[in-house]
Amino acid sequence: MSSFVFRSDLFDPPALPGLRARDALISLDAERDLMAAIDALDLQPFRFQGWLGKRLTTSFGWRYDFDDASFSRGTPLPGWLLPLRDQAAAFAGLPAGEFEHALLTRYDPGAGIGWHRDRPVFEHVVGVSLGNPATMRFRRRRPGGFDRFAVPLPPRSVYHLSGEARYGWEHSIAPMDLPRWSITFRSLSEKGRALSPAS
Numbered sequence: 001m002s003s004f005v006f007r008s009d010l011f012d013p014p015a016l017p018g019l020r021a022r023d024a025l026i027s028l029d030a031e032r033d034l035m036a037a038i039d040a041l042d043l044q045p046f047r048f049q050g051w052l053g054k055r056l057t058t059s060f061g062w063r064y065d066f067d068d069a070s071f072s073r074g075t076p077l078p079g080w081l082l083p084l085r086d087q088a089a090a091f092a093g094l095p096a097g098e099f100e101h102a103l104l105t106r107y108d109p110g111a112g113i114g115w116h117r118d119r120p121v122f123e124h125v126v127g128v129s130l131g132n133p134a135t136m137r138f139r140r141r142r143p144g145g146f147d148r149f150a151v152p153l154p155p156r157s158v159y160h161l162s163g164e165a166r167y168g169w170e171h172s173i174a175p176m177d178l179p180r181w182s183i184t185f186r187s188l189s190e191k192g193r194a195l196s197p198a199s
């Protein structure tokens with residue numbers, strides 16, 4: 001054992017405003033149950049304007065359809081997701097009920113997610129990672145290139161995107177060799193509320 005005292009701030013990654021993350025939001029048992037519950041769902045290849053992506057998804061609460069850019073009410077969040085939503089909302093410091101939408105994704109080997117910003121119908125984005133580690137990359141265009149940033153997403157960790165990290169930067173996850181599952185809770189933005197029927 002070293003007697004050297006590490007100052008943790010030497011090792012903390014530099015901050016990206018609007019990005020917060022922490023490890024060990026949930027237990028190994030909870031992670032296993034969530035991965036099994038996702039696998040039991042009717043996951044479909046992500047569709048984008050006629051293209052089929054490699055990652056498999058389904059959503060609850062609200063559904064943004066990338067094929068036709070429609071936004072509509074979906075199946076309510078199932079009971080087994082609610083404890084995780086409570087934990088994710090508590091991490092974000094927001095009321096759980098604001099997270100009306102959940103996206104469940106499985107990335108099989110070779111699947112990733114390309115550069116994007118989340119749809120403007122949504123506001124806060126809180127994501128839980130399961131199964132295997134990934135790195136979420138961020139980029140922001142500047143004259144002559146990009147500013148870049150990366151945050152590790154270990155299994156059972158959670159991140160919250162808001163403000164600058166959510167609106168000012170794009171994010172992506174490179175395809176990996178090992179499978180990963182994620183559960184992303186989102187609140188509706190003013191725009192989403194304005195579009196949402198009977199809300």
Ligand SMILES: O=C(O)CCC(=O)C(=O)O
Binds near residue numbers: 128171181
């Ligand atoms: O898998 C993740 O944690 C991130 C997914 C993502 O960026 C998205 O679905 O918009």
Ligand SMILES: [Fe+2]
Binds near residue numbers: 116117118171
């Ligand atoms: Fe995203």
